[in-house]
Structures are given as structure tokens and as C-alpha cells.
Amino acid sequence: MSDYVKDLMAEVKAKNPAQPEFHQAVQEVAESLALVFERHPEYRTAKILERIIEPERVLTFRVAWVDDQGEVQINRGYRIQMNSAIGPYKGGLRFHPSVTLGILKFLAFEQVFKNSLTTLPMGGGKGGSDFDPKGKSDLKIMRFCQAFMSELFRHVGPDTDVPAGDIGVGGREIGYLFGQYKKLRNEFTGVLTGKGLNWGGSLIRPEATGYGATYFAAEMLTTRGKTLEGKVCLVSGSGNVAQYTVEKINQLGGKAVSLSDSNGYIYDEAGIDKDKLAFVMELKNVRRGRIQEYADKFKGAVYTPLDAKMDSNPLWNHKADCAFPSATQNEINAKDAQNLIRNGVCVVSEGANMPTTIDGVKLFLDAKILYGPGKAANAGGVATSGLEMSQNSMRLGWTREEVDNRLRMIMHAIHTTCVETAQRFGTPGNYVNGANIGGFLKVADAMMDQGVV
Numbered sequence: 001m002s003d004y005v006k007d008l009m010a011e012v013k014a015k016n017p018a019q020p021e022f023h024q025a026v027q028e029v030a031e032s033l034a035l036v037f038e039r040h041p042e043y044r045t046a047k048i049l050e051r052i053i054e055p056e057r058v059l060t061f062r063v064a065w066v067d068d069q070g071e072v073q074i075n076r077g078y079r080i081q082m083n084s085a086i087g088p089y090k091g092g093l094r095f096h097p098s099v100t101l102g103i104l105k106f107l108a109f110e111q112v113f114k115n116s117l118t119t120l121p122m123g124g125g126k127g128g129s130d131f132d133p134k135g136k137s138d139l140k141i142m143r144f145c146q147a148f149m150s151e152l153f154r155h156v157g158p159d160t161d162v163p164a165g166d167i168g169v170g171g172r173e174i175g176y177l178f179g180q181y182k183k184l185r186n187e188f189t190g191v192l193t194g195k196g197l198n199w200g201g202s203l204i205r206p207e208a209t210g211y212g213a214t215y216f217a218a219e220m221l222t223t224r225g226k227t228l229e230g231k232v233c234l235v236s237g238s239g240n241v242a243q244y245t246v247e248k249i250n251q252l253g254g255k256a257v258s259l260s261d262s263n264g265y266i267y268d269e270a271g272i273d274k275d276k277l278a279f280v281m282e283l284k285n286v287r288r289g290r291i292q293e294y295a296d297k298f299k300g301a302v303y304t305p306l307d308a309k310m311d312s313n314p315l316w317n318h319k320a321d322c323a324f325p326s327a328t329q330n331e332i333n334a335k336d337a338q339n340l341i342r343n344g345v346c347v348v349s350e351g352a353n354m355p356t357t358i359d360g361v362k363l364f365l366d367a368k369i370l371y372g373p374g375k376a377a378n379a380g381g382v383a384t385s386g387l388e389m390s391q392n393s394m395r396l397g398w399t400r401e402e403v404d405n406r407l408r409m410i411m412h413a414i415h416t417t418c419v420e421t422a423q424r425f426g427t428p429g430n431y432v433n434g435a436n437i438g439g440f441l442k443v444a445d446a447m448m449d450q451g452v453v
Helices: 004-013 020-039 043-045 048-053 103-117 138-155 171-185 206-223 241-251 274-286 292-297 334-342 360-365 382-394 401-424 431-449
Strands: 057-066 072-083 087-094 124-129 161-165 230-233 258-261 264-267 302-305 323-324 347-350 370-372
Touching: 004 020, 004 048, 020 043, 020 048, 020 103, 020 360, 020 431, 043 048, 043 072, 043 431, 048 103, 048 431, 057 138, 072 087, 072 103, 072 138, 072 161, 087 103, 087 171, 087 230, 087 382, 103 124, 103 382, 103 401, 103 431, 124 138, 138 171, 161 171, 161 382, 171 258, 206 241, 206 292, 206 323, 206 347, 206 370, 206 382, 241 258, 241 274, 241 292, 241 323, 274 292, 292 302, 292 401, 360 370, 370 431, 382 401, 401 431
Parallel strands: 087 124, 087 161, 230 258, 230 323, 323 347, 347 370
Antiparallel strands: 057 072, 072 124, 258 264, 264 302
């Protein structure tokens, strides 16, 4: 680690105590950008990275609401408006008990670079609450969403900040949030993405993150003259991203063999085919059940409960060709990375945000496997949100085929940027450097043009 990065990290940790995920995200980017600052000291002089690290605005607010039993409940709401150099703030809302300021700052920081890579004019932001929608009635969720938006509406808008969904925020929550915004502002605008198709949403948006991660894996494989055809794929998670990753793997001729939730994971050596995936979608999206039911339903599938005492996740310890971590941050540690490499995995395409620890990433890079970091590989979701924004601005709706084709073209462009940037800065094949530097340069040049603001 260079002296510059060491000094920077010491300052970041002093200013932002007890935010390890944020520290991790900043360190990974800073190490890549050391290559840039050697050639372009003007970025260091203007303290561009330091300015990106410091959010433009951090909003925290009380969310008070009344549950079905008439009890008053209080949660904390957040919105991190990280950087708007190339467009309005754009990033999801996460409703989950694990939500903290540090988690959202890491996600917003990553979002700046991810959005830059999409080629679309979007800045970076993130928000959410420690509210847990799991197991709650629609009425409770509606009341919470209305209370949350009753504060957030002051700070967002189609030309200012356009939130989307994330963990715990799907179509139902977006609908309730949008309805309250529309009522309070008395206007129908594209302030949120992930909307229903009949009131401003875009085709392919629910599928986009999973589809994009799979397209990115396919792009990486082409650099070695290979395809996804016949590849055995490990997928973690069982939500939106994981479901559509499995669907696109199937469409491209691969075989997905695993899914998980917070209780454990299933391994199905025969593969999660179209009919089995339909069961998972009904289980998770409609009944909101646990993935263990998959093993009860399909013979040959094995369910393994989560053991918090273990120092690794057995999901990543199966023979496979590709891995798609699609659950949450830091789900692959150094031991998991070693297991993946030992079991023959040659492609890792991250559907989740920062699902691999720094030590795990270094192992992937040292092993020279095709490793697509989240800010590149999972950018398909926000890219399609950007396409939804375009459709809203033009009052148009594109066909499924048109949106899917645009998504594929964007993922191809992101892959090309990563490959060419890594090559230009002397680290060919290093997608981490390619993504970090490629995302940084566009934002940095915009900030240089706009002055110290």
C-alpha cells in the first residue's frame, strides 16, 4: 500500500469510525487509483478522491408510524447523496435491520463508480431504514412507506435524486412510496424507478441486475474463447438478483445448482431448471417462505442450514465453473475464495454489492481467474433504472426486446471499459482496477470541469 493510500485510509478511519464496510470500499478504490495519480497528479492536487469520499449530503430522519395493533413504532431513515457530478443522485433504498450509516455510505460510494460505468448520466446515492418488512402485513408496510416518504419527498425529485429498490424494497414498497410522493407533491414524475409497468415502470427492470451479472460473466468468458454453455454455476441468495441470474444462466446454456437465504442453502446437482425456478419465485415473491422448502419439494436437492460458528460458507465448497454471489456484502471470505479456486471455479461475477472481502479479492486476482467486481458486474440493475428514467422523461415505453438489447449493449460497454482501462494502466485482465479507474475518470473529469463545489 502506497504512503498516499495509507495516509488517506488513516484519515478516512478517523473521520468515519465504526464503519468497516465503508473503509473497505474506499481502500479497494484507493489502491487502484494509486496507478492513476502517478500519471495524473492534477487529480491529487484537486483532492478529487477525497471529495468523492465525503458525501455531498447525509440525511437522517425519524420515521414514526402506527402498526396494525395501534402501537407507535419508530425507525430511522437515511439518504446519502454522495456525488452528483455527472447527473442526479441515483441508488436504491434498503429496508433491513442491518442498515446503518456505514453500510449506506459504502453502498453510495460504490454507486458513484457503478453509475459512471453504465455510460448513463447518473450520480451516486443510497438510502433506507432499519425497518424490517419480512413477515409484516401489507398494511404495516404501507404505513411505514408513507411515513418514510413523508420526510424523504423534500429531498428527492426527477432532476435531483431518483431512488430505486434494494434489499427489502420491491415492487410493493416502491408503489406505496410513489403513491405518497405523488400525493404530497401533486405531480406524476419519474422520481422512483422499479415502478409498476402500468404506471411508468420499465420492462426488464426486475430482471436487470441478475441478467446483467450473467451477461458480464459471458463477456469475461469470451476473452478466453469460452461461453456459459454447459458451465456449472453456484448462485447465492434467492431474491430478485439470484432468481434472474438463474433464469439467464439457463437461457445461455449453463446450469445453476444452488440458492440460499439467511437460514441456509440448497444444492441441486440436477440443476435449477425453469419449473424449479418458477417454484422458487412463487415461494419467495408470493408466499415469502424459506428456501428449505425447495429441498422438501424436489428429490435430490440437499438443504444445509446456516452455521454461524463456521469460518466459511459450504455453499462455496462445491465443484463448479462459475460463481455468482448474489446475497449481500462480504459473503465470500478468504477461505471461501480458496475453496472456490480449489474446486475449479474460473469465473466470479458479483450480483451483490461488495460480496467478497479484500483478502478474498486478492486471492482471485492472484489466481488470475475471471473476477468481475460488483460495481461492474451488477451495474445492469441501475443501468435499466436509467433506461426507465429516460422512458419517463420521454413519456414512452420500450419493448422487452429493446430494453434487453440496450442492457446487453451496456454490459458489453462496461466490460470493454474495464478491459481497456486495465490494459492502459498496466494491469491487463484486472477487472478491479479496470472498473475502479474507468468509473473514477469520468466523475473526476466532470468535477475538474465544475470547480471546487
